[in-house]
Amino acid sequence: MRLEVEISGKTFRSAAGGTHEVLAPVKFALQSGEVGVLIGPSGCGKSTMLRIILGLDHDFAGRIARPPQARIGMVFQEPRLLPWRSVEQNVRLAAPDISDAKLSELFRILELEAHRSHFPGELSLGLARRVALARAFAVEPDLLVLDEPLASLDDALAGRLRDEIATLVGSRAVTTLLVTHSLDDAVRLGDRLFFLSPRPARILAEVPIAIPREARADAEIAAIKAGLARRIQGEQGDERAGRDVS
């Protein structure tokens, strides 16, 4: 499915009565099967944007175009599992039609076989995040949204989990939107990168990556990153000059 996002603005009314602009006009589109990555500083409004795209927040100006019947798989920043249901039940409740074989396959890829009957309270954060991933993939989504799925994990685990995400995203064409502030994750997983400004968020740069994901070895990734770093520094320099931030 194709995702079109055209937000012309989002303001947030604070308890004190003032209004804050969270999102500046933002416009982008993802083709079917494309992996888009939103990269921006903490608190720039990425999560707000995701909530709008997911249909959880209707209080904004603009429009989101996605097929109304599109199935969504979501990995929230915190795992958001049901603490009173086992790992397997958590996945099955989101994806009641999943076959036993598919579920086993998913649990095998994410190394969750031993934890099927555990409750989320008994899992480490890394495991809980994997369950959240399993749940998102189990619904066989048309649109997959990952909100910093690797945050607060150590590098080794984050690296392995990222490879697992790459495997799963590669196994079937699914339009994916990944939010991260790790350039490394973005370059390894993304097809199209969107760099966001600090709040109110707008798109500073849209960078497509031409090399297919499977063909990106460490050398290619380093080259892309170096190119990006130069570009970002240049743009941030412009930004500073333009805004005269003290």
Added chain:
Amino acid sequence: MLRLLSFTLFLAIWWIAALLVGGAKLPSPPAVLQVMIAEASSGSLFLHLGATLARVALAFVLAMSLGSAIGYLMGRVKLADRLGDPWLILLLNLPALVVIVLAYIWAGLTEAAAIAAIAINKLPTAIVTLREGARALDRSLDEMASVFAMPRWRAFRHVVLPQLAPYIAASARSGLSLVWKIVLVAELLGRPNGVGFEIGVAFQLFDTPRLLAYSLTFAAVVLVIETLLVQPFEARANRWRPRAA
């Protein structure tokens, strides 16, 4: 084991007190047991106990289901909360005796009046507890259910209901104890059977062994229901929580 010890201690204190005070005011445990056996073998103990239990069950189910539904609504919908709140405060502070007497005056000395009066007494506490439960619901899990397009019933059963379970259990437990107390007053005032009626009779005759026989049997039934029904439900609802040290 500890429970048994504590129960034996209770019996011992009772017996000693009975010896000190004298049988007319406080009969000894064997004297009460004798009355219990006599009433049981004539069948009237079970008749009265059954009548009381039936009233408790009906009033309890009525108040819990209605109170949970209203409380959930008030916790979720602001308008309902605004509209319902003054009524709730009125009901909460209305003395049980007033409700019972008015129910008997308006609806006659009928079974329906008794059960309705008991249920109305329990209703507001159930509403208050469930309203708190509904207010404490985790919105992030609601969002999760909505993003994954869970059908309403499935989301309610697996996302909402487990969060409400501790509140339902608390409301059931406090409600049950409230209903136990009020049912006897309602029976004393306007029913021709039930434990409350028998206690009224015993009071008029100053028949302490009979009074104790009925109230202690009643207390025993309450204890059994608490251990066999309420506690297992709570344990099941909380089985996912890590055990307290």
